[in-house]
Amino acid sequence: MTDLDARRLRVLHTVALRGGVTAAAASLHVSPSAVSQQLAQLEREAGCDLVERVGRGICLTPAGQALAVHAEQVLHALDRAGAAVAAARTGVAGTVRVGTFATAGAFVAPAVARARRRHPALDLRVTEGEDESTLLDLRLTLLDVVVMQEYDHVPVTLPSGLTARPVAxxxxxxxxxxxxxxxxxxxxxxxxxxxxxxxxxxxxxxxxxxxxxxxxxxxxxxxxxxxxxxxxxxxxxxxxxxxxxxxxxxxxxxxxxxxxxxxxxxxxxRTISAVVRTAGGGPQRPAVAAFLAELAAAGAAAAGAAGSYAAGS
Missing domain, CATH: 3.40.190.10 (Periplasmic binding protein-like II)
Incomplete structure (x- = not known):
């Protein structure tokens, strides 16, 4: 077995979480044929079949399932390594990809604007999506922060490896x-x-x-x-x-x-939280920490203002 390419491990992990080639391709913003080619190359590197056809779709073989589990651990280890390097540098810089539901824009947008004013080298990018989809992309390291909603009477259980921080x-x-x-x-x-x-x-x-x-x-x-x-x-x-x-x-x-x-x-x-990958004892990227600080301040202000308006309407 030759060395396994981390980019192809990401493709396999995405297929495992998204449940198929087409959905994985949409998440990775590539074509389905590109995903299939990456899987085929990963199979050559691994020396065994990782996927098999079932009807019109595919499913992971036992070997593919086992490798997908380790792929998540590898991707998160690389993420922590990147965080350690970023923490050792001076200044706040880099890209932070944020997934959010629509109504949280009341405080996500101001938080992004304030973070960019405070840290000109910080590149923040916002993507709207449903909680379940954005949480998958967070596990896939395609997003860095997910703004999630949880209602008192409909609790949410986060997958292992993710941590929620209440915002408002x-x-x-x-x-x-x-x-x-x-x-x-x-x-x-x-x-x-x-x-x-x-x-x-x-x-x-x-x-x-x-x-x-x-x-x-x-x-x-x-x-x-x-x-x-x-x-x-x-x-x-x-x-x-x-x-x-x-x-x-x-x-x-x-x-x-x-x-x-x-x-x-x-x-x-409902409790609105910022969900991040668990640091696992390592440092958090300064860019992510800077955005979370602005998000907490903006979230409290927006929620308070909205509640005051609704109560008086």
């Missing part, structure tokens, strides 16, 4: 038509007979709405399905249903005809 709490609010019969503080169980508006079940917002209602003792009637915040609020304003949204969603205001109120009995919130 974002309370959940009920949005109802202003012309409806309910006023003042509304408990979720008071809305058991209302039509609901929620994202699809597989999305974080969809899981949260359904689970919160179940915890309140009823199965919500999801009359309308929408993930776009503007559409949700427009449907509520038209009197077509009620919805459950985080305070940050309301930071730009709500249309006429929409009333908001905090959840209570019990109060609900």
């Amino acid at each position: 709490d974002d309370p959940l609010y009920v949005v109802t038509p202003a012309t409806g019969p309910l006023s003042g503080r509304v408990r979720l169980r008071d809305l058991r007979d209302a039509p609901w508006i929620a994202p699809a079940p597989a999305t974080p917002g969809g899981r949260v709405t359904r689970q919160a209602c179940r915890d309140a003792g009823f199965e919500p009637e999801i009359r309308h399905t929408a993930i776009d915040v503007a559409l949700v609020l427009d449907l509520v304003a038209a009197g077509l249903g009620v919805a459950l949204v985080p305070a940050l969603v309301l930071r730009h205001g709500v249309p006429a005809g929409v009333r908001t109120g905090p959840t209570w009995d019990p109060p609900l919130k």
Whole structure:
């Protein structure tokens, strides 16, 4: 067996986590044929079959699965080595790749801007994505920081090798038509007979709405399905249903005809965290540490402002 190329190990690891060549190619921003060629070369280096065809797709052989596990360890070791070198240099420089969900832009964007002003040699790049996808890219070392959301009643278990650092709490609010019969503080169980508006079940917002209602003792009637915040609020304003949204969603205001109120009995919130690869006793890259410091400050300010607005709307 010849020496194994770290770049090809990354390709194998990506195929293992993403579940196929096409998905791995999209994650690596290359063509599927390029991924297949890298796998074939890695098989020659390893001296054995690492993948096998199953129908129209492929799966890893036992040898491929074993090598993929070690590939993750190799990639993370290289990442820690790079962090040690960066920590030994003077100044904050380099590229930090950040994955985030859309509404966290309220504080991710200011944090990026402030970090760049403080450290001109720092190159920060933001990619929007769903938590599950961006966390995979963090494990693949394609991202350096992932801004993730976790709801009290829908906990998230992180894979080993990742560490979450809380950035801000974002309370959940009920949005109802202003012309409806309910006023003042509304408990979720008071809305058991209302039509609901929620994202699809597989999305974080969809899981949260359904689970919160179940915890309140009823199965919500999801009359309308929408993930776009503007559409949700427009449907509520038209009197077509009620919805459950985080305070940050309301930071730009709500249309006429929409009333908001905090959840209570019990109060609900989501925790927004910055997830990084566990340092494993080594230093963290100064570039990542600089961005995390700005993110913590911006997150607390944005979440507080959004909550104050929603409470007074």
